[in-house]
Amino acid sequence: MGHILLCALCFYLTNSLLKYGHAEGQTHNVTLRAENRNIPEGGHVELTCFVDSGDPSAWTYEWLRRSKGSSEVTVLRNELNTTLSVKKGGDYGCRAGKGDLRTKDSEFVTVYNLVSDNAVVTLEPDWTMIFTGEAKTLRCKIQGDENNEWEYEWKTPTVRTSSTSNKYKIRNVDASDIGDYRCRGRHRDFYSATEWSETITLTFYKRKPKLIVSPSWLSPGDSVNLSCEVEDPSSGWRFYWYKAIPKLSDDSYSYELLPGSSSGTKQKSYTHHGQRYTAGYVCRAGRGDPVHYTRYSDVKFVWSGDFQSGFLSVSSDRVQHFTSDSITLSCEGNSAEWRVRSFKENQYWSELPECELMTGATCEIPKLQEGDTVHWCESGSGEFSNAINISAYRKNVILVSPVHPVSVGESLTLSCKLKTGKLDCTAIFYRNDQTIGSDAEGKFHISTVSKSDEGFYKCKCGRMNSPESWVAVKSAGSSSLVLGLTGLLVGIVVIVLLLLLIYYIKYKDPHCYWMVPCLHSNQGSAADPTLNQEETQQHIYCTLSHANTSIYESIDKKNTADGEAEHEYGNVAHSSVQLESLHRSIQMDNSEDYINSKWTAGTAED
Secondary structure, eight states, X not given: OHHHHHHHHHHHHHXXXXXXXXXXXXOOOEEEEESXXXXXXXXXXXXXXXXXXXXXXXXXXXXXXXXXXXXXXXXXXXXXXXXXXXXXXXXXXXXXXXXXXXXXXXXOEEXXXXXXXXXXXXXXXXXXXXXXXXXXXXXXXXXXXXXXXXXXXXXXXXXXXXXXXXXXXXXXXXXXXXXXXXXEEEESSSSEEOOOOOOXXXXXXXXXXXXXXXXXXXXXXXXXXXXXXXXXXXXXXXXXXXXXXXXXXXXXXXXXXXXXXXXXXXXXXXXXXXXXXXEEEEEEEEETTTTEEOOOOOOEEEBOSOOSXXXXXXXXXXXXXXXXXXXXXXXXXXXXXXXXXXXXXXXXXXXXXXXXXXXXXXXXXXXXXXXXXXXXXXXXXXXXXXXXXEEEEOSSXXXXXXSSOEETTSOEEEEEEXXXXXXXXXXXEEETTEEEEEETTSEEEESSOXXXXXXXXXXXXXXXXXXXEEEOEEOTTHHHHHHHHHHHHHHHHXXXXXXXXXXXXXXXXXXXXXSOOOSOOOOOTTTXXXXXXXXHTSOEEEEEEETTEEEEEEEEEEEOTTSOEEEEEEEEEESSSOOSXXXXXXXXXXXXXXXXXXXXXXXXXX
């Protein structure tokens, strides 16, 4: 009997232990979810408590609320509902129970009452495109209640953080800082908050500025206008302007700052005066202290038919060609190395494969691509040649016109050329779409070119029209004018130096007389028997010069009827001062006599 009781007791204990152990071993997790954590004014949000297993309706739910800044938890209610509607901001949680089972408390969720104030993110400096290494400060401003006690919550590309300061600083921008930024304000003492601000996105500035150059072709007296366009134009940029210098060693260009550009310009435009020859230009922009620069723009060119130290010629010497034609380009000048650049219409400049780094002065292009192409030479010494325009067509007729500008006063011959080679029509020629002549041999001749002959020319053979080409006319006296101006300047300098010399001599000896010696002393043949009659009748020219007054006299000796000698005197005074009297004493060589003469303006007294 005792054994039976003992066995029953053991069975009961074992069953209880198994049941209790199973209950204790069961762990149920609970999660609180909020459809929205921001309660709009006059509204509410729904909270839902989830148990990870079992039938939700088999559980009862306790709703918890925690006070701000405290760990004390208040049980709001105990009910079967899995959802709770709340109108007041706070920290909310939940837990569930079923019979003897109890879950742990959920993670608490913070719900805020939204206020009408708006949060706005501003940037210092105020540009969103940034460079590696730049410093950036983002500021969260609460519009409408800036004096309230706020703390600030930030969403950044890498973290979500809160701070009592409204500033979020990036001291050294790198790739991790690129992305979206938002902020909002939360009241320090209450569960109230603003809406999240609009997003501001920081991106790296990687694009090159775009340089615009005008005009494309230079005419005498033109200025080159440059405009540098950046992607973010309102960012406090300064603009830097450069001339491109060819570097044949690495197929590139070096850059030389243009005048007035060392510190940059506030304006995004720049005018370069006095450029006469083909040139390349580059720009870039910079900002901040220390300055962070954009990349350099692509090189843009202005072209000129004039040349300074390099000359490009083509054979055959005409603008228009058939696509089946071959041409030879020749670079001439004071350089042993050349390269030929080309710019095809509506494309970027490139280097001709046939004319890469030329050891000689010529290169041949065996076949032309259709379209208009500008060619020019660049030398190993960093210089540009003149530019020429070559056009290739698949047409049956072209106009033969010169590649280089024609000088005023020269002759010009245009001709109409058929692809078959034989002209079987009367060619009609046009300038600026106006008929200017016709010829059965297909030629049009201008014997003396003037500036008015400049324009677009084309020809017509039967029903076939050639494309039109520009014929440029340059002043024939441009070089002569330069030489003439140079000679004039030299002449002025020489005259100034002579005047200074005269002034210096007068200053050293105020009594100096200029050009005083006469051709003859005219003392008569008695004093000098070697003088014959013819000599004594010659004119005697003397120029008396003193201070700022000069008198030129002409003394003519004549014989009267009684044999007395009579003198006629004529005086011309070069002075702004009227002479009342001027006494001169002229001492003659080899004589002790003196001739005293008293001169008045226009009169001689014995």
